Amino acid sequence: xxxxxxxxxxxxxxxxxxxxxxIAIIILNAFLQHNFFTYRAFKSNLLTFTPxxxxxxxxxxxxxxxxxxxxxxxxxxxxxxxxxSLMGDSLFSMVIVVFIGSGLALLMSFINGFIISYFDPxxxxxxxxxxxxxxxxxxxxxxxxxxxxxxxxxxxxxxxxFPRFPVVLLFLIGAFCFLxxxxxxxxxxxxxxxxxxxxAAYANGVNxxxxxxxxxxxxxxxxxxxxxxxxxxxxxxxxxSGLSFSLNSVAASIIGGxxxxxxxxxxxxxxxxxLILGLLIxxxxxxxxxxxYQEFMKGIIIIFSxxxxxxxxxxxxxxx
Amino acid sequence: xxxxxxxxNLKKSFDGVVALSDANFTLNQGEICGLVGxxxxxxxTFARIISGLIRPDSGLLYLYGSQIHLxxxxxxxxLEISMVHQNLSLIPEMTVWENINLGREFTTSLGILKKExxxxxxxxxxxxxxxxxxxxxxxxxxxxSEKQLLEIVKALSRHPKILILDEPTxxxxxxxxxxxxxxxNQLKKDRVSVIFISHRIxxxxxxxxxxxxFRNGKTVGEVDFHQQPRDEKLIIPLITGKKENEKEKSIHExxxxxxxxxxxxxxxxxxxxxxxxxxxxxxxxxxxxxxxxGGLNGQGQEEILLILSGYLKKTSGKIMLNNKEVLIKNPxxxxxxxxxxxxxxxxxxxLFLNHNVFTNLIYPQVALKKQKFLLPLNALFQTVSTxxxxxxxxxxxxxxxxxxxxxxxxxxxxxxxxxxxxxxxLLLNDPTKGVDVETRRNLYKIIADLSNQGVSVLLxxxxxxxxxxNCDRVLIVxxxxxxxxxxxxxxxxxxxxxxxxxxx
Numbered sequence: 001x002x003x004x005x006x007x008x009x010x011x012x013x014x015x016x017x018x019x020x021x022x023i024a025i026i027i028l029n030a031f032l033q034h035n036f037f038t039y040r041a042f043k044s045n046l047l048t049f050t051p052x053x054x055x056x057x058x059x060x061x062x063x064x065x066x067x068x069x070x071x072x073x074x075x076x077x078x079x080x081x082x083x084x085s086l087m088g089d090s091l092f093s094m095v096i097v098v099f100i101g102s103g104l105a106l107l108m109s110f111i112n113g114f115i116i117s118y119f120d121p122x123x124x125x126x127x128x129x130x131x132x133x134x135x136x137x138x139x140x141x142x143x144x145x146x147x148x149x150x151x152x153x154x155x156x157x158x159x160x161x162f163p164r165f166p167v168v169l170l171f172l173i174g175a176f177c178f179l180x181x182x183x184x185x186x187x188x189x190x191x192x193x194x195x196x197x198x199x200a201a202y203a204n205g206v207n208x209x210x211x212x213x214x215x216x217x218x219x220x221x222x223x224x225x226x227x228x229x230x231x232x233x234x235x236x237x238x239x240x241s242g243l244s245f246s247l248n249s250v251a252a253s254i255i256g257g258x259x260x261x262x263x264x265x266x267x268x269x270x271x272x273x274x275l276i277l278g279l280l281i282x283x284x285x286x287x288x289x290x291x292x293y294q295e296f297m298k299g300i301i302i303i304f305s306x307x308x309x310x311x312x313x314x315x316x317x318x319x320x
Numbered sequence: 321x322x323x324x325x326x327x328x329n330l331k332k333s334f335d336g337v338v339a340l341s342d343a344n345f346t347l348n349q350g351e352i353c354g355l356v357g358x359x360x361x362x363x364x365t366f367a368r369i370i371s372g373l374i375r376p377d378s379g380l381l382y383l384y385g386s387q388i389h390l391x392x393x394x395x396x397x398x399l400e401i402s403m404v405h406q407n408l409s410l411i412p413e414m415t416v417w418e419n420i421n422l423g424r425e426f427t428t429s430l431g432i433l434k435k436e437x438x439x440x441x442x443x444x445x446x447x448x449x450x451x452x453x454x455x456x457x458x459x460x461x462x463x464x465s466e467k468q469l470l471e472i473v474k475a476l477s478r479h480p481k482i483l484i485l486d487e488p489t490x491x492x493x494x495x496x497x498x499x500x501x502x503x504x505n506q507l508k509k510d511r512v513s514v515i516f517i518s519h520r521i522x523x524x525x526x527x528x529x530x531x532x533x534f535r536n537g538k539t540v541g542e543v544d545f546h547q548q549p550r551d552e553k554l555i556i557p558l559i560t561g562k563k564e565n566e567k568e569k570s571i572h573e574x575x576x577x578x579x580x581x582x583x584x585x586x587x588x589x590x591x592x593x594x595x596x597x598x599x600x601x602x603x604x605x606x607x608x609x610x611x612x613x614g615g616l617n618g619q620g621q622e623e624i625l626l627i628l629s630g631y632l633k634k635t636s637g638k639i640m641l642n643n644k645e646v647l648i649k650n651p652x653x654x655x656x657x658x659x660x661x662x663x664x665x666x667x668x669x670x671l672f673l674n675h676n677v678f679t680n681l682i683y684p685q686v687a688l689k690k691q692k693f694l695l696p697l698n699a700l701f702q703t704v705s706t707x708x709x710x711x712x713x714x715x716x717x718x719x720x721x722x723x724x725x726x727x728x729x730x731x732x733x734x735x736x737x738x739x740x741x742x743x744x745x746l747l748l749n750d751p752t753k754g755v756d757v758e759t760r761r762n763l764y765k766i767i768a769d770l771s772n773q774g775v776s777v778l779l780x781x782x783x784x785x786x787x788x789x790n791c792d793r794v795l796i797v798x799x800x801x802x803x804x805x806x807x808x809x810x811x812x813x814x815x816x817x818x819x820x821x822x823x824x
Contacts, residue, residue, distance in 0.1 A: 184432045186425035189414070193422055196411035203373060203409035205394045205423035264413045 014257030015269040017308045021255070022272050025279045032286035043166045047158065049278035050168050051076075051229040052248060053271055054175060056256070058222035059249035060270030065215045066195040066262025067116055067123035071131035072223055072249060075108045076242025078138040079227035084147025084237025094153055101231075102224035106217060108134060113216025117209045131246065138239035147237035157232035171225055179267055182218075191215055196263030252277050255305045276305065322385055324349045324513050325370070325482060330379035332365055337724070339365040341537040343379070347482065350511040352504060354524040357534035358559055358726075358756035363517050364406055366534070367484045370515070371403035372396030402480030406487045406517075408471045412460035417442035419459055420474050445477035450499055464491040465617050472500065476507075483507065484515045489523060490753055493617030493782070494817070501527050519756055520783070525550040533558040560758050577808045578792055580606040585643070586776045587659075587745055589628075592637030597623045598800045601637070605745065605776045610767070612791035612811075613780040615820045620800040621780040622664065625747045628778070629661035630654035641744075655684065658744030662734050662751050670734040671722050678704050678718035681737045703740045711736040711766055728759025735766060746770065748779045752786060764790050784816045796820055 030036040055072055062069045083101040087094060112130055116123050161167050182188055190211045193201035202208050230241055254260060255276055256269025280301055284294045323346045330343040340362040347353055357363050368374045370381075372390035381388050383399060390396050396403075410419050420442040426434040442455055451469045459467060468491045475483060489497050504514055504527060518524055524531055531543040533555070541558040548554060583606040592601040598620045605611050613621040626632040628639065630651040638645050641657055648654045654661070663669035672680055681704045686695065701718070708716050711732040713725075722730055731751055738746070748767070752760045767790065771777055781787050787794050788811050796804040796819040804819040 181432075186427050186431070186433055189418055189422065189425060189433070192414055192418075193411045196413045197409075200405075200409040200411055201422075203393060203403075203405060205397055207394075259413075263411065 014259070014265040015272065016257070018256045018269060018272045018276065018305070021305055021308060022276050022279075025276055025283060029279050029283050029286070032283055039164055043168075045278070045282065046166060046168050046172075047233065048282075049275060050171055051226045051233070051245070052252065052278050053172065053274035054222045054226035054229065055245045055249040056252035056270035056274035056277075057175065057179065057267065058219040058226065060253040060256065060258055060265075060267055060273075061191070061215050061219045061222070062123075063250070063253050063258050063260065063270075064195050064262060064265065064267065065191050065212055066198065067127075067212065067215075068250060068260070069109075069112060069127045069216075069219060070124065070246050070250075071108070071112060071127040071134055072219075073242040073244060073246035074131040074134035074138070075105055075223050076227045076230055076245055077239050078108070078134045078242075079105050079224065080231040080234070080241050081138045081142045081147065081237040081239055083227070083231050084149055085141065087147075087149055087153070089150045094150070098228060101227060102221075105224035105227055106220040109216045109220030109223060110213065113213040116216070117212035135239060135243070142237050142239055145236045145238035145241075149231060149235040149237075151235070154232050154235045157229070168229070171229065175222065175225065176271075183267065187211070187214065192263050194263075195261075248277060249274070251302050251306075255302065277302075323347060323382070324384060326382040327366070327370070328380040328382075330366065330369060330381070331377045332362075332369065332374065333377060338537055340369075340376070342539065343534065343537065344539040345532055347513050347515065348530075349513055350508055351529045352508055352514040352516055352527055354528035354531040355515055355517045355534065356519070356521065356524055356531060356555065356559055358758055361534040361559075361756075362537040363534055364486055365537075367403060367486050367515065367517060370396070370482075371401055371484055373403075397478065400479070400481040401484070402475040402478045402482070403484040404472050404475045404486060404488050406490070408467055410459045410467055410471060410474075413458060415456050415458055416446075416453055416462075416470060417455040419470065420445055420477055422474075424478070441477065445473045448476060449473050449503055463618050465493060465496060468492055469496060476503070480512065482513050482515070484517070486517045487519065488516075489518060489520060491617070491782070494784075495616065497523065521552045521555055521757070522785075524555070525552060531555065535559065535561055556757060559756070578609075580609045580792060583607045583609065586641070587628075587778075588638075588640040588643070589624075590638040590640065592624070592627065592639070593635050594620075594623055594627060594632065594800075595635045598627075598634075601800075601802055603795055603802060603805075605778060607776060608771050608774045609793065610771050610777040610779060610791050612787040612794040613778065613797055614784065614787050614794045614806075614816050615797040615803075617782055619797045621797050622749055623800075624797070625661060625749050625778065625780055628654065628745075629659060629747055631661070652687070655741070658742065659747065660738040660741070660743045660745070661747045662731070662738075662749060664749040664751075664753060666727075666731055666734050671730060673723040674721065676719050676721050677708070677713065677725075677733055680722055680733050681707055681718070681740075684737050684741055707736040707739050710739055710769075712762060726756075726759070728755040728763065731755055731759070731763060732766070735763070739770075743770070743775050745776045745778065748777065748781075750780055750782050752781065752783070760786075784813055787816065788812060 033041060035041045059069060059072060079101045082104055083097050086100065087097045108130070112127055115121065115126055157167060159167055161170060190201070190206045193204065193206050194208050194211045198208055226245070231237070234241055252273030253270040254273070256265065256271070256273030258265035258269050280298060284297055289297060325347040327343060327345040330340050332340040343362060343366050345366065355363050355366070365374070369376050372393045372395055375390070381390065388399070411422065414422070417439055421438045426437050428434060439455060446453065449469060449472060451466070451473055453462060453466050453470070459470065462470065468488060472485070472488055488500065492500065507514060516524065516528055529545055531545070532539060533541040540561070543554055585604050586607050587605040590602050593599055601624060603611070613624065615621065623632060627634050628648065630648045630653055639648060640646070646657060648657070672683070678701070682700045685700070704718050708718060713729055713732050713736065722733060725733070751763060755763065767777055779787070779791060791811060794806045794811050794816065795802050796806065796816070798820065806815055806819065
C-alpha cells in the first residue's frame with residue numbers, strides 16, 4: 001500500500017504555517033523570558049493559556065462544521081456569573097455548582113445549535129444575537145463584578161496534583177484525550193462532510209441536522225471547561241469576563257489553519273492558534289512594550305499570522 | 321412482467337416553477353433504461369425523487385409492486401437505490417477513501433472508525449472501475465473526470481439493486497466511457513437495473529435497452545430497442561417535440577469546407593510551454609477560422625485556453641496577436657485585446673447566478689472602466705436588447721434571473737456578454753457540457769455566424785462530433801503537445817480517434 005505521509009502533504013497541510021509560527025514564537029519567548037523553561041513559568045503560562053486554548057477548540061469545532069459561535073464569550077460570562085452567585089464553601093456545593101454551570105453552557109450551546117440547524121439563519125448573526133442576549137442576562141443578575149468564589153476553589157485550581165503536575169494540566173490532557181478519541185469516530189468525518197459541502201453530505205446520507213447540534217453540544221463541553229478555569233482564576237463573577245474570548249478564539253482557529261467556510265483544517269490547529277495568541281501576549285509583555293502599543297502590535301501580528309496561513313492556498317492557486 | 325420500479329403521475333414544483341408535471345416511468349429488472357430530454361425537462365428532478373433527496377408533490381411510486389413513500393435519502397439507500405449525482409456529491413476537502421465510505425463507515429462498538437477495512441473497501445471499489453487515483457488524495461486535487469469516476473465508484477460501492485446515473489459521462493473521455501459501459505453491462509448480467517440519464521444520444525443508443533423521453537416535465541414517449549431500431553432519428557423529434565423536416569438535418573451536420581490560407585493570421589502561438597502541462601505548443605489561427613482542440617480529455621487543451629485568456633501563466637513561449645507579441649498576464653488584459661473565454665463551468669466562472677440577465681450582460685463593459693461615473697443605463701439597455709436578439713435567448717427577458725434560465729440559455733448569456741465588446745478571438749471551453757440538443761444547435765449557429773463576421777474561434781469540445789461538425793481545422797493534443805493537425809474533409813470520427821490515441 002502507498003505511503004500515507006508525503007512531504008508535499010505536510011507542507012500543504014493547512015496547519016503547517018501555524019506550526020512554524022508556534023516554534024518561532026516559542027523561541028522568541030524563551031529569549032525574552034529568562035525563566036521560560038522553569039516549572040514556575042511553565043505553570044503560570046499554562047494557567048493563563050488554558051481558557052484561551054479550550055475556547056479555541058470549542059470555536060474550532062464549530063468553524064469546522066461551517067458555522068461560527070460569537071456567543072462563546074458571553075456564554076462564559078453568564079456561567080461565571082451563575083457560579084459566583086450560587087457557590088458556597090462546602091465541597092458539595094462546589095461540585096453541584098460546577099455541574100450546574102456546565103449544564104448551562106451546554107444548554108446555551110444547544111440553543112445556538114438548534115436555531116442554526118433548524119431555521120438555517122446565518123450563524124454569525126444568530127450567535128451575535130444570542131451573545132447580546134446572554135450578556136444582557138448576565139448584566140441583569142450582576143451589573144458589577146461580584147459574587148463569591150471560595151478561595152480554596154481557586155487554590156485547588158492553582159495547586160499541583162502531583163509534584164510538578166499542575167491540576168490545570170489535567171484539564172488540557174483530558175481535553176486532548178477526548179479530542180483524540182473523537183477524531184477516530186465516524187462523527188468526526190461527518191463534521192468535515194457537513195462543513196465541506198452540506199448538500200453533498202446530505203446526499204451521502206449524513207444527518208446534517210444532528211451533526212450540527214452534536215458539534216455545538218461538543219463545543220459546549222469545552223466552553224464549560226473554559227468557564228470553570230476563568231471563574232477559578234478571577235475568583236469573581238463578571239458579566240464582562242468572557243467577552244474577549246469570542247473573537248480571540250475565532251482568530252486562534254483561523255491562525256491554526258481552519259477555513260472560515262468550514263470543512264478544512266485540523267482540530268490541532270486551534271490548539272496551536274490559542275497557544276500562539278497566548279505566547280504573543282507574553283512576548284509583548286516581556287519585550288517591555290507599553291500597554292498602549294501591546295494591542296496595536298497584537299493586531300499587526302495577528303494579521304501577519306493570518307497572511308502566513310494563506311500561503312499554502314496561494315501556492316496552490318499558483319500551481320493551478 | 322412486473323416492474324421493479326414504477327412511477328405514476330409524479331408532480332413537483334419549486335417555488336411555483338413546475339419541474340415535473342406528469343412523469344411516468346417503469347423499470348424492469350436487469351435492464352438499462354435511458355432517460356433523455358432537453359434541459360429543464362425534469363430528468364434530474366425525477367432522479368432526485370427516486371433517490372429520496374426530494375419528495376414529490378403528488379404521484380405514486382412503486383417498488384417491487386408495493387407502494388413506497390421515500391422520506392429521506394437514507395431510506396432509498398436501505399431499499400438499495402443508489403445515485404450518481406450530476407452536481408457531484410463529493411466533499412472536496414476529504415480524501416478519496418473518506419469520500420467513498422462517507423455516510424456508511426464501519427465502526428467498532430466504541431464508535432471508533434475501522435480505518436483498515438475502509439481503506440480495503442475503497443481500494444477494491446476503485447479497482448472495479450479501473451480508476452487509477454490515490455486513496456489519500458483530496459478530492460479537490462482531482463481532475464473533473466477523476467471526480468466523476470469517483471462519484472460513480474462511490475455509488476457502485478454500495479452494491480445497489482437500482483442504480484441511477486445522472487449524466488455520468490459529461491466530463492469523461494471516451495476511453496473512460498467505454499470502461500463504464502463495460503461495467504454497466506456486467507451489472508446488467510447481475511440483474512441490477514440502471515437508469516441512465518444523458519444528453520449524448522449515441523451513448524443512449526449504444527448502451528440502453530429501452531429509452532424514456534421527458535419533455536417539459538412530462539413523459540412523452542418510449543422507445544424499446546428490442547423492437548425498434550437504434551436510430552437517433554427516432555429519438556430527436558421526441559426530445560424537441562418537432563417533426564423533423566427536410567431543412568433540419570442531423571444535429572451533427574458537417575459544415576462546408578472553407579479555405580483560410582489567404583486570410584490574415586490573427587493569433588499565433590509560438591513554442592508555448594507550461595511546466596509539467598504543455599510542451600512547445602505552436603499554432604496559428606486566421607481571421608474567421610474555427611479551430612478545434614481535440615484529443616482525449618485532460619491532455620492540456622483547457623490549459624491552452626486558460627493561458628490565452630490570462631487565467632494561467634505560461635512558463636515560456638510567445639503569443640502574437642496581429643503579428644505583434646503580446647503579454648497576457650491576467651484576464652482583463654486578454655479582454656482588452658479582444659480575447660474572450662467562455663468557461664467550461666459556466667455556473668462557477670461565467671455568470672452571476674443571482675443577478676438578472678441585464679446585469680450579467682453589461683458586466684464586462686462596466687468592468688472595463690470605459691463608462692462614465694453615472695452609468696448610461698438606457699444606452700446599455702439597448703446593447704443588451706441587441707445582444708439578447710443575437711443569441712436568441714429564451715425567454716428574451718433581460719430582467720429574468722440567470723439562475724432561472726435553463727443550462728443552454730445560461731451559456732447563451734455567457735457568450736452574449738462578450739458580443740458588445742466586439743470579440744476578435746473567442747475561446748470556448750467545452751461550451752455544450754450538459755446542454756440539450758436543440759440549444760446545442762442554436763449555440764453553434766451563433767458561433768458560425770460570429771465566424772462569418774470575422775471572429776476567430778478556438779474550440780475545445782470533449783465531444784468529437786461537435787468538432788467534426790463545426791471546425792475548419794482540428795489540432796489534436798496529446799500529453800501536452802500538439803501531435804496532429806487535421807483539415808477539411810479529413811476531419812471525421814475515425815481520424816480523430818485514431819490521432820487522439822496515437823494509432824497510426
